Amino acid sequence: MSKAISVAGLHKSFGRTRALDGLDLAVEAGEVHGFLGPNGAGKSTTIRVLLGLLRADSGASQLLGKDPWHDAVELHRRLAYVPGDVELWPGLTGGEAIDLLSRLRGGADKRRRDELIERFGLDPTKKGRAYSKGNRQKVAIVAALASDAELLLLDEPTAGLDPLMETVFQDVILQAKEAGRTVLLSSHVLAQVEKLADRISIVRLGRTVQSGSLSEMRHLTRTTVEAETVRPAEGLGLLPGVHSVEVVAEGSGTRVRFAVDGGHLDGAVSRLASFGVRSLISHPPTLEELMLRHYGDELAAVGHGSAEGDLAAGSTR
Amino acid sequence: MSAATVTGTPAPPPTLMTPGALAGTRTLVGFNLRRDRVRLPVWILALFLGTLATADKYATLYADPEARASALATMGSPAALAMTGPGHYLDDYTFGAMTGHQMLGFSAVLIGLMNVLTVTRHTRDEEETNRAELVRSTVVGRHAHLAAALCVAVVADLALAVLLAAGLGAMDLAPAGATGSLLYGLALACAGLVFASVAAVTAQISAHTRGASGSALAVIGLAYVLRAAGDAGGDDVLSWLSPIGWVQRSYPYVDDDWWPLLLCLVSAALCAGVGFALSTRRDVGAGLRATRPGSATASGALLGPLGFALRLHRSVLAGFGAGLFLMGAMYGSILGQADDMLGSIEQMEEALSKTGGATTAESFASMIIVVLAVVASVHVVTATLRPRAEENAGRAEALLATGLSRVRWAGSHLAVALAGGTVVLLLAGLGIGVAGAASTGDSGLVLSLTGATLAYAPALWVTAGVAVVLYGWLPRAVQAAWAVPVYAFVTGYLGQLLRFPDRMNDLSPFGHVPPLPAAALDWTPLVVLTLVAAALILFGLEGFRRRDLRTR
Numbered sequence: 093m094s095k096a097i098s099v100a101g102l103h104k105s106f107g108r109t110r111a112l113d114g115l116d117l118a119v120e121a122g123e124v125h126g127f128l129g130p131n132g133a134g135k136s137t138t139i140r141v142l143l144g145l146l147r148a149d150s151g152a153s154q155l156l157g158k159d160p161w162h163d164a165v166e167l168h169r170r171l172a173y174v175p176g177d178v179e180l181w182p183g184l185t186g187g188e189a190i191d192l193l194s195r196l197r198g199g200a201d202k203r204r205r206d207e208l209i210e211r212f213g214l215d216p217t218k219k220g221r222a223y224s225k226g227n228r229q230k231v232a233i234v235a236a237l238a239s240d241a242e243l244l245l246l247d248e249p250t251a252g253l254d255p256l257m258e259t260v261f262q263d264v265i266l267q268a269k270e271a272g273r274t275v276l277l278s279s280h281v282l283a284q285v286e287k288l289a290d291r292i293s294i295v296r297l298g299r300t301v302q303s304g305s306l307s308e309m310r311h312l313t314r315t316t317v318e319a320e321t322v323r324p325a326e327g328l329g330l331l332p333g334v335h336s337v338e339v340v341a342e343g344s345g346t347r348v349r350f351a352v353d354g355g356h357l358d359g360a361v362s363r364l365a366s367f368g369v370r371s372l373i374s375h376p377p378t379l380e381e382l383m384l385r386h387y388g389d390e391l392a393a394v395g396h397g398s399a400e401g402d403l404a405a406g407s408t409r
Numbered sequence: 410m411s412a413a414t415v416t417g418t419p420a421p422p423p424t425l426m427t428p429g430a431l432a433g434t435r436t437l438v439g440f441n442l443r444r445d446r447v448r449l450p451v452w453i454l455a456l457f458l459g460t461l462a463t464a465d466k467y468a469t470l471y472a473d474p475e476a477r478a479s480a481l482a483t484m485g486s487p488a489a490l491a492m493t494g495p496g497h498y499l500d501d502y503t504f505g506a507m508t509g510h511q512m513l514g515f516s517a518v519l520i521g522l523m524n525v526l527t528v529t530r531h532t533r534d535e536e537e538t539n540r541a542e543l544v545r546s547t548v549v550g551r552h553a554h555l556a557a558a559l560c561v562a563v564v565a566d567l568a569l570a571v572l573l574a575a576g577l578g579a580m581d582l583a584p585a586g587a588t589g590s591l592l593y594g595l596a597l598a599c600a601g602l603v604f605a606s607v608a609a610v611t612a613q614i615s616a617h618t619r620g621a622s623g624s625a626l627a628v629i630g631l632a633y634v635l636r637a638a639g640d641a642g643g644d645d646v647l648s649w650l651s652p653i654g655w656v657q658r659s660y661p662y663v664d665d666d667w668w669p670l671l672l673c674l675v676s677a678a679l680c681a682g683v684g685f686a687l688s689t690r691r692d693v694g695a696g697l698r699a700t701r702p703g704s705a706t707a708s709g710a711l712l713g714p715l716g717f718a719l720r721l722h723r724s725v726l727a728g729f730g731a732g733l734f735l736m737g738a739m740y741g742s743i744l745g746q747a748d749d750m751l752g753s754i755e756q757m758e759e760a761l762s763k764t765g766g767a768t769t770a771e772s773f774a775s776m777i778i779v780v781l782a783v784v785a786s787v788h789v790v791t792a793t794l795r796p797r798a799e800e801n802a803g804r805a806e807a808l809l810a811t812g813l814s815r816v817r818w819a820g821s822h823l824a825v826a827l828a829g830g831t832v833v834l835l836l837a838g839l840g841i842g843v844a845g846a847a848s849t850g851d852s853g854l855v856l857s858l859t860g861a862t863l864a865y866a867p868a869l870w871v872t873a874g875v876a877v878v879l880y881g882w883l884p885r886a887v888q889a890a891w892a893v894p895v896y897a898f899v900t901g902y903l904g905q906l907l908r909f910p911d912r913m914n915d916l917s918p919f920g921h922v923p924p925l926p927a928a929a930l931d932w933t934p935l936v937v938l939t940l941v942a943a944a945l946i947l948f949g950l951e952g953f954r955r956r957d958l959r960t961r
Contacts, residue, residue, distance in 0.1 A: 136960070143810045145958040163813040173810035179803040181721065184703075191707030192717055196811035217702035221616070232807065245810075303598065 095154070096121045096243055096274040097142065102151035104137055111137040113298035114151070123267050126289030127278040133299040135278040136176065139247050143173060156243060170199045172236035176226040176248035176278075180220030186231045187216030193235040205238035211260050225252035237264055244268060244275045250284065258314060262287060268354055281381045292379075294386055301386050309382055311354040316375040317361070318349045322368030334360050345370060433549035442564065446661035449565045452523045456516060457572045464508045464580055466485040466907055467553055477502060484510070488773035492780075492902065494657040495648065505583030507660025509593060511906055513661070517653045518633055520569065520597055521604035525625040526561045526779035528608035534618040534709035536694045545693060552685055555609055562605035564817035569601075570594035577743040582662060589662035596656040597837050600671035602627055603652040609684030612716050616696030623728060630732060634739045641743045644815060652676065698738050701774055714821040722792055722825045729788040730836045733781060737840025739857070742776045744770045745848030770849055774841060774858055775924040779901040781837040784920060786872045792826035793876035797887045800959050809958060823877060823946065830869040838862025861925030867938035871918035874945025881952025884959065893918070
C-alpha cells in the first residue's frame with residue numbers, strides 16, 4: 093500500500109453546520125503533504141476523522157490501509173498527532189506529559205526525546221499551567237517526534253512558536269522525512285509548507301479545490317514576467333493566455349510587465365524575444381498567490397482587492 | 410479611574426486600596442448577574458420552594474397535639490438533634506420552630522454551597538481560564554472581580570431572604586410568625602455571606618477553582634459536623650464554633666434573637682477583608698504558594714492509564730477519604746450518648762423494636778450511614794464525570810490519538826471512581842465504627858458498622874453506572890447524574906424527618922440497601938444492584954465507543 097492516507101467524498105455535519113462536504117485527500121507514503129485552507133475550511137475536522145475521534149457521516153477513508161474508526165487504536169500505535177491547540181494537565185510537568193503520551197503511543201526513544209527537548213529549549217520540569225502557548229506546543233511536538241510513528245498528523249503544529257523554533261521544527265520535519273516517515277502538515281505558515289511539502293492539497297468549505305505538487309500547481313497558474321526590451325513590446329496582449337500587459341518607456345529602451353498562463357509561457361517568451369530582450373525576470377506564483385486565487389472572492393467580499401481570474405480548477409461556488 | 414502607578418518609581422508595597430481598585434465593579438456585577446441569570450434563580454427558587462413545601466408539610470403531619478407530642482419525643486433524641494439543630498427549639502415546638510429546627514441547618518449548607526460556587530466561579534475560575542487577564546487589561550480595578558463576586562452573592566442571598574420572609578410569613582407558622590420569618594430568611598442569608606467570604610479567602614490561596622471551592626466546601630462540612638456534635642451532645646461550645654450553629658441559635662419563631670446574625674456579619678466582613686488583603690499579595694492567575702518545578706520525567710507508576718487516572722484523582726480522593734473518616738468518627742463518638750438517652754424514652758424503644766429488635770445505637774448508626782454513603786456518592790459522581798471534564802478541556806484528544814482505546818481510557822477513570830468510592834466508604838465506616846466502639850464500649854461495632862457502611866458500595870456503583878450511561882449516550886446532559894445523590898439525600902435524610910412514603914425510597918439505589926446494622930443482612934438486593942451497575946456501565950461505555958469526541 094503506497095498511499096498513507098486516502099480519503100474520498102468525506103462528509104461530516106455538526107447539526108446544521110456542514111464541516112466536510114465531499115472532501116478528497118491522497119497522501120503517498122513517505123511524502124510531506126501540505127494541507128492548506130483558511131480557518132473553518134475543514135482541515136481539523138478531517139484530521140479528527142482520520143484519528144477516529146469523529147465519525148464521518150459518509151465517504152471512504154483509509155489510513156495506512158486501515159479504517160480510521162474501527163482500527164483506531166491499532167492505527168494510533170503507528171501515528172503521532174500534534175493538535176493546534178495543546179491543552180496540558182495543570183498538575184503534571186511537561187516532561188511527565190511527554191512520557192505519558194509517548195508511553196501510551198507505544199514507547200519512545202529516550203535519547204531522541206532528550207535531544208528534542210534540548211533542541212526546542214523546553215524546560216520539562218515546569219507544570220502544565222505554567223507553560224506559554226508556544227511551550228505547550230513544544231511539549232506535543234516533542235512527544236510526537238520522539239516516537240517511532242510512521243505517520244505524523246500535524247494540525248497547525250507551530251502556532252505560537254517563535255521564528256527560531258520554527259526553523260528547528262523545519263529541520264526536524266525534514267529529518268523525519270529522510271527517515272521515511274509520512275507527514276500530513278496542516279498549516280497557515282505558507283513559507284513552511286513551501287519549504288517542506290512535496291505535495292499540497294488546498295481545501296475550501298469542506299472540499300478539496302486543488303491538489304498536486306507545487307510545480308504542477310504553478311504550471312496551472314500564471315507566471316509574472318518582467319523584461320527590458322530594445323523596442324517597445326507591442327501586441328503582446330493579443331496573444332492567448334497573456335494578461336495585464338504594461339509597457340513603460342525607460343531610458344533607451346522600454347520595460348514590459350505581464351502575466352501569462354502556465355501553458356502559454358512558451359509563445360509569449362518567443363514573441364518577447366523578437367523585441368530584443370536585454371533583461372528578463374520571471375516570478376513563478378508564490379504559494380500565497382496560489383492560495384489567494386482560490387479565496388479571491390472571499391477577499392473581495394471583505395473589501396480587499398478583487399478576484400483575480402477564475403482559473404481555479406474545480407473551484408466551487 | 411485607572412489604577413496606574415507613576416512610571417519610574419519602584420513598585421510600592423502592597424496596599425489594600427489603591428485609587429480605582431474597585432473601578433468597573435458595577436459593570437462586572439451586572440455582567441455576572443447576566444451570566445448567572447438561570448443558575449441563581451434555580452438555586453434560589455429550589456431553596457425557597459423546598460422550605461415552603463416542608464413548612465407546609467409540618468402543618469399536615471403534626472395537625473393534632475398527639476402527633477406533635479410524639480414528634481417532640483422523637484426530635485429530642487441525640488440522633489435527631491445531630492441531624493437537625495439545638496434542642497432549645499423543642500421548648501415551644503410550633504410549626505415555625507419545627508421549620509427553624511429542622512430546616513435552618515440543612516438549608517445553611519445548601520446556601521453555603523451556592524455562595525461558594527458563585528464566588529469561586531466569578532473569581533478563581535475567571536483567572537484560571539485567563540478571562541480575568543483580558544478583563545483586567547481594561548479599566549477594571551484589582552479588587553473589582555472579588556468585589557463583584559461578593560456583590561452577586563449578597564444579591565442572591567438577600568433575594569432568598571426576602572422571598573422566605575414573605576413566603577413563610579404568609580403561612581401562620583407561629584404566633585408573631587412575621588418576625589420569625591424575617592429572621593429565618595435573614596439568618597439564612599447571613600450564613601450564605603459567611604461562606605461566600607470564606608470562598609473569597611480560599612480563592613486567593615489555591616490557584617485552581619477545584620481547590621478553591623473544595624477547601625471552602627470543607628469549611629462548610631466542618632461547620633456542619635461541629636454543630637451536629639455540639640447539638641447532639643448538648644455541648645454548646647462546639648456549636649458556637651460553627652457559623653451554622655450561630656444562625657441556628659438565633660432561634661427564629663422561638664426567641665427571635667438577632668445578635669447571632671451580627672456575629673455572622675462581622676466574621677463575613679473580616680473574612681472578606683482577609684480575601685482582599687491576600688489578593689494584593691499575589692499575581693493575577695497565581696495562587697499564594699509559588700509553583701515548584703516538578704519531575705522532568707514520568708515515574709513508572711504514572712505511565713499506565715490507571716496510574717495516570719489515579720494521579721488526576723488522588724487529591725480529591727484523599728480529601729473525601731479524610732473528610733468522610735472524620736465525619737464518621739464525629740457521629741460515631743456520640744453513639745454512646747445516643748444509647749443512653751434514647752434508651753430512656755419508652756416511645757422510641759417501641760418504635761425501634763419494630764425495626765427488628767435493634768439497639769438504639771444501631772438504629773441511630775444506620776440513619777447516619779445513609780448520609781455518609783450519600784456524601785461518598787458525591788465523590789463517585791465527580792470522579793465518573795472526570796472524563797467529560799477532560800474531554801471538554803481538550804485534553805482527551807491528545808490521549809485518544811495514542812494507542813489508548815476509548816474504553817480503556819474511560820474505564821481507568823471509572824475504575825478509580827468505583828474503587829475510590831468503595832475506599833472512601835470504607836474509611837467512613839471505619840470512622841464511625843472505631844469512634845462508635847470507643848464511645849459505647851462495644852468493640853463489636855468496629856466490624857459491624859464498617860460492614861454496614863460497605864453494604865452501600867453497590868449503590869455507589871449504580872450511581873457511577875447512571876453517570877456513565879449519560880456520559881456515553883447523552884454527553885451534554887452528564888450533569889443530570891447529580892440527580893442520583895440529590896434524590897438519595899432528599900429521600901434518605903429529609904424522608905426520615907418528613908416521613909416520606911416508602912416507595913419514594915425505592916427509586917433510589919440507596920433505598921434498596923438493607924439499613925444495617927438495624928436490619929438483617931439480605932444479600933439479594935446487593936447482588937441485584939451490582940448486576941444493574943455492571944449493565945449500566947457496559948451500556949454507557951458502548952455509547953462512548955460510538956459517539957463523536959467533543960473537540961474544539
